[in-house]
Amino acid sequence: MTELVTGGEAIVRAIKAHGVDTVFALPGVQTYPLMDALKRAEGSLRVIGPRHEQAAAYMAMGYARATGRPGVYSVVPGPGVLNTGAALCTAMAVNAPVLLLTGQVPSGFLGKGRGHLHEIPDQRATLSSFIKWAERIEDAASARALVDRAFETMTSGRPGPVSLEMCWDRMAQKGPVTDADIPAPAQPAAPDPAQIAAAATLLKSARHPMIMLGSGAQHAGPEVRALAERLNAPVTAFRGGRGVLPADHSLSVDSVTAYDLWGDTDVLIGIGSRCELQAMRWRGMMDPSDRITAERRLIRIEIDPEEMLRLKPDAGVLADSAAGTAALNDALAAEGIARTGDPQRIAEARTHAREQIAQIQPQVAYLDVIRKALPRDGIFVKDMCQAGYASYFAWPVYAPRTYITSGYQGNLGFAYATALGAKVGCPDKAVVTVLGDGGFMFAASELSTAAQHGIGVVAIVFNNQAYGNVARDQITNFDGRTVASDLPGMDYMKLAEASGVAGHRVATPEALGPILEEAIAADKPALIEVQIDLDAETTPWPLILRPDLPYTP
Template sequence: MNCARQLIQLLEAYGVDTALGIPGVHTIELYRALDQSHLTHVTPRHEQGAGFMADGYARASGKPAACFIVTGPGMTNIATAMGQALADSVPMLVISSVNPRHTLGRGQGRLHEMPHQSETLAGVSLFSHSLHDPAALPEVLARAFAVFASARPGPVHIEIPLDIMVAPAPEGQAAPARVFPPAPTPEALALAGDWLSGAERPLVLLGGGTADAPEAARALVERLDAPAFTTINAKGVLGQDYPLDLGATMSLPAARRLAVEADVVLAVGTEIGETDYDLDADDGFRLDGKLIRIDIDPEQLGRNQEADLAILAEAGQAMRGLTERLPKAAARDGAERATTVRRALALAEDPELAPYVPLFDTLRNALPEAIVVGDSTGPVYAGNFLASMPAPRRWFNAATGFGTLGYGLPAALGAALARPELPVIALVGDGGLQFVLGELGTARDLGRPVAVVIWNNDGYDEIRRYMSLSAVPHLGVDLTAPDFPALASAYACRHISVTEPASLTDALGQLDEANSPLIIEIDAAAWSTSL
């Protein structure tokens, strides 16, 4: 029993079933142990792809995957994906090698040498630990999984020196402890219940922290008869077309007026951060009523909006406990208030959003149960306002938090690994997809019918628009896209060109006809002309 083998056994004990990585000479001992395990291993074409796949896996399933990454360049490659996961509170376990202990810090020019690797990765992780004793491995993993289960999640990095990886490890380790998240105190729930019971115009803000408690969220909102905003990462928590759900519209004027008018606001599992509440970066989202915040992260309780009552607790427990303390539903005209705002928003008539309405109508009608994973691209920005999902963990993208390009395709592959029973759509732009074209090979290796829907507008159109608004010349944003049909053929993927909604419906209908990726290329200019 060496350290590498014990690591694999511990991962299995914690319920990890998927490992992502590109084998290298510095991680070969992990693969010797992996061969004798029940973990499924997937090889992406780039370590950043491994990180994005782990991100998509966790968002779709709520469980972390493991990434096995080589020293040095492997870690700098995955750092961007770790930054995205940290920004959006996504659990991810990154296991890396590092050179033997006796060589560290000596600058001898050894293979993959990276000075202060652990410190470098600390900025994109909840913690980065360098293991110097094989006997400490169970303790370090226990710490990681305790964070995943009972605190605000994110990436954790553990580096193992090559000499430690092959060192003997103690056998017969104890089973992983059961870890429970913090629960709300009765006093806090009683006070919150009093404030909400006396509210005339309550408002609820639901963030990604509520994704695992949709029933509790609906019960609470119904008991309060209150309109609710659901952030991008909470989309689907209240179900599809829920009458009290105003979606992620908090940056828009009509939604902001509702927020100002609320006399008591309950915010659960949400940062109240810029990428959901302040897209214009004008600090215009304001709350004049009492603010009750519930969050699993004590530091988050004091950020962005000052709370009148801050409750440290896991969202589901807190919402269930709070609902029990509220009187039976009082008529507060919640649906009417929500309808008034919805009419004022008139999203489908907004000239910026209107071209995308048929797109999301088509996706919804053709694949109503699909997980839609987006990159930073025009349709995804629009979908953050327009899309309505039947359940949580069905809509996520890189337009929030870190805001990286190249996320959509590999994250969609991770979602397909996590939820093979559901169709998966990667909604990407031609510019962002070019960050990760190699992952089409990974998609083909997986043999899953993932739809890669490309919104082809010949470059970085969102940046072009910002340049036009700021009177900046269009430099660096007009790209030559690859020949996507030829590219699909090279990777043994299917390809269909689309110019209007009817042909998109026909294309999506072919998704399950073969166990291979289906690339659907939408000509953005022709699509807009057809409407």
Template sequence: MTLGEALITLLEAHGVDTVFGIPGVHTIELYRGLATSRIRHITPRHEQGAAFMADGYARVSGKPGVAFVITGPGLTNTITAMAQARADSVPVLVISGVNATTTLGKGLGFLHELPDQRGMLSTVALSSERVAEPGALAEALARAFTIFASGRPGPVHIEIPLDAMAKDAGMPTAVPVRAGPPKPDPKAIEEAARLAATASRPLILAGGGARRAEPALRDLAERLGAPVVLTANARGLLHGHPLGVPASPSLKPVRALIDAADLVIAAGTEFGPTDYDMYGDGGFTMPRSLVRIDIDQAQLERRPAALGILADCGEALLPLAAAVAPSGRNDGPARAAVAREAALAELTPDMRHQLRALEAIRDALPGAIIVGDSTQPVYAANLYYDHDRPGGWFNAATGYGALGYGPPAAIGAALAAPDTPVVCLTGDGGFQFTMPELGAALDAGAPVIFVIWNNRGYREIETSMRDAGIEPVGVSPAPPDFLRVAEAYGMKAERLSDLNGLPNALKKARHTGEACLIEIIVS
């Protein structure tokens, strides 16, 4: 068994069932064992798409997404996607080639040569490691999967030199993952419960780190009678619940709700400006009495709290809820309702119109996964939107903010949840970044419904320029005829002149069981 074959065997042992990648002469040895394995290979149209697909797959499946790319340009094409995964704490493993060991760092002009590939990746990835000998492979993979399982996840990179890929690896044995997420300190849980028992106006802030802990989060909120403010990556939790506030802390009424609390429990949120200060007005202030639950010690230290609990949110919220006696408070739903109504009223009429697109998708396809790109309805929904599925609403308009994320990430999501409707909501500008991935969706049999918000340009940027008194320049790239593009791929497509026909169009598209495209013309 070669090192390349051993790689496939070990990935299977770690539960990997799908990899995304584009083979090249620098990685063909990594593919030697793939055809006879249980792992499915998905071919995007660009390496950036491979890592975006791995990201979407990871967010929905809860398992690390894996991408195979060649050395040099293949790897540099993934850097944007890796940066997005790091910003949003998504476990993505990128395995690349690298030139022969004896040539590295010498500048001899080999194909795909970089001065220091690992050095470059180490600025983006949580870890970048070279496996130059077969005996080091099992340990390297164990370290990668340990990072994913034990702390704040993100992208990890492993490179394998060309001269190592075909070396004899024997019969490899997987090294087990050595650690799980940190367990909460029982004394910290007791102290948090004591603070909660004495609070008269408690509040919970839930971020993306809590998206898989809904039962415990709901139990704690109900025991405390505490409103729960949901950041963009936590939407879908507490859908329709009287204590839920699916609105951004960038909005004044939500900030007022937080400021009025005498205890704030923050679960899995980094207090990033894209959630808490989207407009950059500096109006958000850190809560005075704050309990933070976070899986990352460095994150706890960046924004200190009265009490920090180092733990996975699910591991901490469960015993905390059990330690809190029902408070008997009954003003929580009223406090939440006031914040919801005022937050919605703060949105502009245009934003409320854009929000209708999200609500139409949610109501036409209950339980759908909606993957957004950086486009006007997504920005509006990040400010205020109540999704009906935990973990079923995510996008690139927070954190790193990469355009073109939506289409490939939606393909990864659809492959992770093949029986669930998956909708990609993207603008005409952002869609053109990764439009060729329509072909990848068809190849993979991923029944994504691509909804294009076509306002003929980068309208959000144009609006920002006008608001700043700048004459808009460079914001009107002409879109193609998207229906003809879909036709060229053999994909069903429909054009709408407004939102009224969107529910029926979505239902028809879902009924086909295939990838489809819906274009909405925005005046």
């Protein structure tokens, strides 16, 4: 059936055909036809309006990270799009499928440089330089095909953000649009038997293999578990791969334990991972080339062929992580290879790691209280703060997509808006985010968004009246001189009241517990301020960046 509809209506019909149920949007004149189409579709499509464009993009990213489905947002072109640049970079870092829908100057002004409203020289080229794909919809009739391509691009291979723009006059013009079936998703190629055989050969003589997981392994839990149990291999992750193997599995180890086991590890199996821990954070453990040191061998199961060039493996398997891991396990089974690792060695390293982690106080005490209150499948979003850094190793993760970070971008202030998006995508799950007072203020205006839309995120703000990490670095490295790292006092209870959310203030882990439990049970927006002294916080960085030699039992 063919109908005459506006470009905005054509876009909305197309995203609905792909199952989109939520759009995070901040409207403006260049996107009015799209906004009107969203309004007309509100019975089947929810629109969440934030207070800042950057928040719209972070919400879409949080939605995508928590659900595994594409997150969609819309802002005006030019400054609106640029305001979301940090979130788009973050979506690239964490492999989140995010779709930006934006406008453009009127078609007659494209490329003219006349200074039309919100014009930048080449928006499409600018976006293409740091996201996965960007394109322009020329008219309503071509909208469906380009939306289909956008969904295929952002979800296939290594997922990532994409963008579609449309000139505001073309977005208002009507054109013929025909309903069509969604194209079948492209299927990744099956693992190459020769590559699998090469990886299996390396594992034949392995005594102490280790498995390193990244975001690309989020869907590969059963396959990872089968391989780990065959090899008795410890399974670790730094950020994106946490929870693929539950933290209470005997072979799941945090990054501190993994470092203690690294000294005599002879084969590293990276699955959907950049292997950042081993290649970048464990300083002194790499040779000058882009390879793991000669004492160890590296196997990589990775869907992105360029990754094989960035960190060169001894045996590379170019495949989807689940399919590649399953194929490797089958090859090992056929060879009769099993139980190469040493469970006692893992248990001893775990005990030693717990002793080290327990020294990071009071952050670990607070994390323990939060973990006890948050259900097993609850979602935890950490910002760039002292408790957040400690969570890299001190926060047990029991399920995929329940530990959300900003990946290698490490950008301050992303977490609150991201947590809101995660809650919108997973309304039946509890969502808690930990933030510093500095990072929280990047998005504090979104408290009113949470109140307006009833988004039940619990925000725990650790208030040490500083950009704590920067202040500590300045004090340590520049003879105590600090600049622009101290923050003024803020009455967060008044801020919460003014925004329409519940506010609480505590100063100890013991006081946090019951208040947090009540806030989670209420399933309403809440702000909990934790008053803390910067000097009382033990730095977690010696357990993250490791210049020392691995522990040997």
